[in-house]
Amino acid sequence: MKKSPQQEKLEALLKSSKFSMCGFMGDDKRNLWEVIDTDATAIEKLGKKQEEIAARMQHLTDLAASGLGDWVQVGKNLQVSADDNRGMIPCPWPHHKRCLKRITTARHSATGRTIRWSDLNIHLIKEHGFFEGRGSPFRIEPQELVKIIFCE
Amino acid sequence: MTLSSHMIHLMVILFASIFTDNILLARFLGMCSFLAVSRQVKTAVGLGLAVVFxxxxxxxxxxxxxxxxxxxxxxxxxxxxxFIVIIAAFVQFIEMVIERYSPVLYQNLGIFLPLITVNCAILGASLFMVIREYTLLEGIFFGLGSGIGWMLAIVAMAGIREKLTHARIPKGLQGPGITLIIAGLMALAFIGFTGVLSGG
Amino acid sequence: MGTTAVAIFIISGVGAFLATLLVFAERVITNYGDIEIDINSGEKKFTVKGGGSLLETLNAQKIFIPSACGGRGTCAYCKVRVTEGAGSLLPTEEPYMNAQERAEGIRLSCQVKVRNALKIQIPESLFAIKEYVCVCEKITDYTYDMKQFNLKLVDPPTIKYTPGQYIQFLAPAYEGSPEEVYRAYSISSDPADKSTIELIVRRVPDGICTTYLFDHLKEGDRVKINGPYGQFLLRDTSVPIIFIAGGSGVAPIKCMLHEMKNAGNTRKAIFFFGVRTTKDLFLIDEMKNFEKELAHFTFVPAVSQPEEGSNWQGVTGRVTNVAEDYLKKQSDAKEYEGYLCGSPGMIDSSIRVLTACGIPEEKIYYDKFS
Known part of the structure; x- marks a missing residue:
């Protein structure tokens, strides 16, 4: 099926490596809507909503940011830290959204598992339901994410 | 034929091509872009206007x-x-003119122009014009009506699909599946007009 | 036979006629001719061939407008004020403009096409921006994620900049990153040496440019930079200075300290340098040297979470708290000028601390990593 020009432009931007290494799509061969649909189904199975996940991520990032790079204890099992990097990264969707290159790392102390996300990841999940394509360095696996950030 | 009866004849052709003989929903021409570019009303209007013109x-x-x-x-x-060569050349030419003199219109509409070259409804309209042995004026009214009819159909479809984003559609039917079903239902509704007017 | 030949002839003729018409139309319609661009009301004028985007046209005239996305209309860095001749705002620009910018005629220069005479306004400082070809002279490892790069300028051979400014580094395409990208880094070198640019860079996890710098760039390689940019400058006053920096934020401050040393500046200055663990500490010896060479300079490294068994003898605590404790003990705390460089979080809390100690906000200068 032919794609609309807007969609083509968006997919080209997502594949472009101007902003994010390997592009937001990584080496994923699926098209954008397939990626989004698959992850939406995955989080539905986990009983979560994308807004809920994004809100939790934002909350953890805010807590971590107050630590200025140090580990901050959240609840019993979770530690988070946020790390700022120079520059801003724009959202590839056609609206003016730029995020700090802040990377939050969450560590589950019992299992030692960690997961990291950038401020842009939060925005992409909240507004676009996009967890990035497989092979992208900032791809987030919904199951893994939910397991860590919603742990008790 | 008096002037007024001539006018009425042209109007009949116009309205017949918009409603009873809708090129998209009664003749099923131009389905490809109809399915692909009907996600949003705004873009559908853009493409529709380009098709009319x-x-x-x-x-x-x-x-x-x-x-x-x-x-x-x-x-x-x-x-x-x-016909195809003329359509292709005309679209190219119009694209150049619009890009040169109206960047805003070009941004809104220009990106749809190349899509139109391969739209079978455009060629279809020219071929119908030959088969039905229209005069030049009749042909113009027929082209205008067919274009408006096509736009009407795609804008209606885009409106429905925008509403559809809030609906729970079974997974297997999402995307093209449900769109084709809707197109079928819309076509049924338009076929209801059959016989009301006869432009041919 | 005859009719077939005629038919073929006619159809080919029509095709050829239409093709000629299109070629001719393209010549006439898309030829914008020579167009005059006027910068800052007559300060600079040049005549260019129309048809290209304003961004690339200015670039060709050696005027560098910052841009990160390569003319795709996404990064919105390339904003320029066009007072005449740009036509109305394009749908591709709309999302990036607020009401005030619309009223002022701010445009994305990558989207504006040069089609008729243009009058534009750009900041004076952009004229000084040039592109430099350099050779990477030396790479120094500081910590596990911090390196220093010394770039020797080749063409042009010297650069003029004010301490505190930054340059944009062009990372060429490499495996895993098929497009070239620009990223900004502060200059940390001694401004007396006009032929070298020194950068202190911290590795960004999976960052395009830092991955290039850390894993691909080798000594002797040719690279391109452009600059200088930025307004984070040392003000010419005599009041005491408090510097606060974290991580690679030390770079512009090191540059300022060189400048103070070169000028024999005797201002009282104290520099709080915050890191997380002792492993993150670097440049300690250089800073100790500045303490010796500058009349009234003190260097205070602060480690917020020293590892167990690291035997850290210095100050422990968050850099903002350490700076606060110091200022509270100063009777003239209100007199200080604050210079901050680091993450937005660190800068925001530093501003809170400094203003709480009575330093007016307009006396606090900073370079947020953004």
């Missing part, structure tokens, strides 16, 4: 080419090639 102009150009080039030499069987 191009269809009206190309029907007129093709009529002239048919009447003054193909008919005199009795090579009507070349109309497919000639």
């Amino acid at each position: 191009v269809m009206t102009c190309t029907v007129a150009l093709d009529w002239l080419a048919y009447r003054y080039i193909l008919q005199p030499y009795q090579i009507e069987y070349f109309r497919f090639i000639l």
Whole structure:
């Protein structure tokens, strides 16, 4: 099926490596809507909503940011830290959204598992339901994410 | 034929091509872009306007080419090639003009123009014009009506699909599946107009 | 036979006619001719060939407008004020403009096409921006994620900049990153040496440019930079200075300290340098040297979470708290000028601390990593 020009432009931007290494799509061969649909189904199975996940991520990032790079204890099992990097990264969707290159790392102390996300990841999940394509360095696996950030 | 009855005849052609003989929903021409570019009303309106404009102009150009080039030499069987070449050249030309003189219009509409070259509804309208032996004026009204009819259908579809984003659609039917079902239902509704007006 | 030949002839003729018409139309319609661009009301004028985007046209005239996305209309860095001749705002620009910018005629220069005479306004400082070809002279490892790069300028051979400014580094395409990208880094070198640019860079996890710098760039390689940019400058006053920096934020401050040393500046200055663990500490010896060479300079490294068994003898605590404790003990705390460089979080809390100690906000200068 032919794609609309807007969609083509968006997919080209997502594949472009101007902003994010390997592009937001990584080496994923699926098209954008397939990626989004698959992850939406995955989080539905986990009983979560994308807004809920994004809100939790934002909350953890805010807590971590107050630590200025140090580990901050959240609840019993979770530690988070946020790390700022120079520059801003724009959202590839056609609206003016730029995020700090802040990377939050969450560590589950019992299992030692960690997961990291950038401020842009939060925005992409909240507004676009996009967890990035497989092979992208900032791809987030919904199951893994939910397991860590919603742990008790 | 008096002037007013002539006017009425043209109006009949116009409205017939919009409603009873809708090129998209009664003839199923131009389905590809109809399915692909009907996600949002805004883009559907853009593409629809481009189709209205191009269809009206190309029907007129093709009529002239048919009447003054193909008919005199009795090579009507070349109309497919000639019409397509004329449509392609016209779209290219219009794209250049719009880009040069109206960047805003170009941004809104220009990106749809290349899509239109391969829209079978445009060629279809020119071929119907030949089959039905329209005069130039009739042809123009027919092209205009067909374009408006196509736009009406795609905008209606985009409106429905925008609402559909809030609906729970079974997974297997999402995307093209549900769109085709809706197109079928819309076509049924339009077929209800059959016989109300007869433009041919 | 005859009719077939005629038919073929006619159809080919029509095709050829339309093709000629299009070629001719393209010549006439897309030829914008020579167009005059007027910068800052007559300060600079040049005549260019129309048809290209304003961004690339200015670039060709050696005027560098910052841009990160390569003319795709996404990064919105390339904003320029066009007072005449740009036409109305394009749909591709709309999302990036607020009401005030619309009223002022701010445009994305990558989207504006040069089609008729243009009058534009750009900041004076952009004229000084040039592109430099350099050779990577030396790479120094500081910590596990911090390196220093010394770039020797080749063409042009010297650069003029004010301490505190930054340059944009062009990372060429490499495996895993098929497009070239620009990223900004502060200059940390001694401004007396006009032929070298020194950068202190911290590795960004999976960052395009830092991955290039850390894993691909080798000594002797040719690279391109452009600059200088930025307004984070040392003000010419005599009041005491408090510097606060974290991580690679030390770079512009090191540059300022060189400048103070070169000028024999005797201002009282204290520099709080915050890191997380002792492993993150670097440049300690250089800073100790500045303490010796500058009349009234003190260097205070602060480690917020020293590892167990690291035997850290210095100050422990968050850099903002350490700076606060110091200022509270100063009777003239209100007199200080604050210079901050680091993450937005660190800068925001530093501003809170400094203003709480009575330093007016307009006396606090900073370079947020953004």
